[in-house]
Amino acid sequence: MDDARLYQLEVKLGLVKFVFQQTARWRVTIHVDPMEMGRGGRHPPGKVERANEALRQLRALGVTIGTHKLFGKVDVVAEHEDGALRLVEVEGESGRQRDQALYSSLGQLLLSMKMWGDDVAYGIAVPDTRDWVKQLRKIPDELTERIRLWRYLLRPNAATSVEPGIGVPKWERD
Numbered sequence: 433m434d435d436a437r438l439y440q441l442e443v444k445l446g447l448v449k450f451v452f453q454q455t456a457r458w459r460v461t462i463h464v465d466p467m468e469m470g471r472g473g474r475h476p477p478g479k480v481e482r483a484n485e486a487l488r489q490l491r492a493l494g495v496t497i498g499t500h501k502l503f504g505k506v507d508v509v510a511e512h513e514d515g516a517l518r519l520v521e522v523e524g525e526s527g528r529q530r531d532q533a534l535y536s537s538l539g540q541l542l543l544s545m546k547m548w549g550d551d552v553a554y555g556i557a558v559p560d561t562r563d564w565v566k567q568l569r570k571i572p573d574e575l576t577e578r579i580r581l582w583r584y585l586l587r588p589n590a591a592t593s594v595e596p597g598i599g600v601p602k603w604e605r606d
Contacts, residue, residue: 437559438525438559438587438588439482441464441468441486442486442524442588444462444486444490444507444508444522445490447510447520447557447586448495449591450586450590451591456512457514460509460510461508461509462490462495462496462498462509463498463506503544506520506521506540506544508520508521516553518553519555520557521537521555522537522557523556525559534570541556545579548580552580553582553596554582557584557585557586559585560585565601565602568594569600571583573598576596576597583600585600
């Protein structure tokens with residue numbers, strides 16, 4: 433991967449590697465659907481191989497792959513030893529328009545918002561590209577604070593976490 437154009441499973445891998453690390457006492461469950469693995473529909477050349485490699489790395493990092501026993505098909509459920517809980521919907525590069533993907537993610541996330549408390553927060557994770565940053569900046573900062581929504585921007589070798597209530601920085605690279 434020589435750019436930030438990450439597929440959904442690669443964004444999930446980035447979350448585990450850079451945000452919800454097992455060494456930092458996070459336990460992670462990831463839901464993977466067939467489209468993420470390049471099954472069904474049309475997919476760009478190389479997607480299946482990249483998805484398989486991401487899945488191999490996720491397993492090596494100790495991630496549970498499957499449907500979470502309490503939260504169902506949420507893309508990423510991260511549980512910390514100290515009681516913190518993060519439910520994250522993930523988008524990656526696909527044939528869908530980015531605004532439609534963002535709306536879909538927000539809808540899925542809203543339907544998962546059944547728990548509230550100081551230890552519970554929600555999130556949206558996307559590739560760290562100019563186009564995805566533009567989409568995340570559409571979400572009002574005040575709303576992110578009210579619904580405890582973190583935004584995660586992933587690159588192949590790094591992640592940026594934007595806390596609820598804080599604006600997503602303008603994309604200045606390239």
